[in-house]
Amino acid sequence: MKAVGHDTTHGGMTRTLRLDETALFLDLDGTLAPFTARPEDVGPDAARNDRLRRLAERLDGRLAVVSGRGIDDLDRILEGSVAALAGIHGLQRRNGAAVVAAAAHDRLDDAVRELHAFADRVPGTQIELKPLSAVLHYRNAPEIEAEARVFADALAARTGLKQQRGSMVIELLTPGSDKGAAIRAFMTEAPFAGAVPVFAGDDLTDEDGFLAAIALGGFGILVGPPRPTFAAFRLDDEAAVHAWLDQALTLNAFVLEAPVEPSYRRI
Template sequence: MHGQISLEAPPALEALRGESDVALFLDFDGTLVEIAEGPEKISVPADLGKRLVDLGDRMDGRVALVSGRAIPNLENHLGQLPMARAGSHGIARLLPDGSTLGTEPEALPAAAIALLDDFIRDSGFMLETKPHGAALHYRAAPELEETGLEFAEKLAAEHDLHVKRGKSVIELVRPGADKGGAVRAFMEVPPFAGARPVFVGDDITDEDGFKAAEELGGFGILVGDRSPTSAKYRLPEIADVYDWLGL
């Protein structure tokens, strides 16, 4: 694991492409848009979707969005995306033509959703339901973290779920939902197969993507400050991500 103080800026993308084919895997919140108090309060550049599609064209189709958000939610903010994308922490995967890569993931059990609904009443948490998971947001009330984590871990144990941590968010997902799995799945199919994977992300949940990229001959790029990390390089701000990608 690397400490952020030792991390340098990554080589220029065009320099990397001069060495070998490169496949880009991009997180969304905290990497391409600033994190907000709630998932629907983010500010997204109006043409970001088009810019990402143009980036994909420049990269010969080897660009994938890999987000904790559900794919329909991503497309609410970015428009229809004729590019690879993985949502719900990588467990839901679509190819550029809209076909599913792998098996369709299951939703959370109805009983678990009912318990979540009961828990958040007057709790101060904001519940975000997704097709394949659910998230408890507490950015507006950070003192709720311990209570939320205790509840989520108990619920996960009862319903064979996994708990994922993020920046002021606690998520419940099905086993196998991690961003590294999405990287490995895409890297097995064209046009990603044989390329050098580079994962760009900011949060703890992106560590799985960093590790998978490294295992497959590439590396991770951490956005911001966080330690320890498996990323090899670092970009301080979201604006630096845009500059590095040429967006």
């Protein structure tokens, strides 16, 4: 139930934010839902989606899920519990009825062919195709990480695609946005504008979101084991995230408390 961190910005050990002053941004995989061997195995969860629906109501709509998944996939998993979504690391965004999306990079198809060829010759790897990117998963073959990184470095250089590394994944995506840009865009619009942004995420791809929240006077929350991060606070795992959300619904406030070791702080 505790978000663990050291509140250097406000000079104290505990920070409490009322729901009516907060805009909450949440990653999905590794934050709201556990990782699975195959991304498509993550599906709807009635308790999770009911919690998010109640939270969105209490926040007057100032809740968005900011994910590497596409918006169609987020809608499948979340079942409409969250209206505001950013997908493909900010390349897609919806705050209302319409989805605003970047155009796919003209070398994406070339990259997809090379990724499939790599997966065909390297056991334990899987390719996930998204509207504006392609992902190499090697969670089932962690020993090939060095080989995967060398391959992805060369592929990104040849195609001009942006490379983004995560937890046992490497994504090649259309350049032009990130999770931080998505959060900044939401924060210029109703109902988010004027609130204090809080972003919770687990992966290296979430660091841009942490930085955006901090720059706008808010906070980042790292989900998972301690590691170097821009986030000021931490939650142990997905279960801790949901307990923290339940606490917020009970107290009508988000409570961020307890210091982390300063050696983990990037700022």
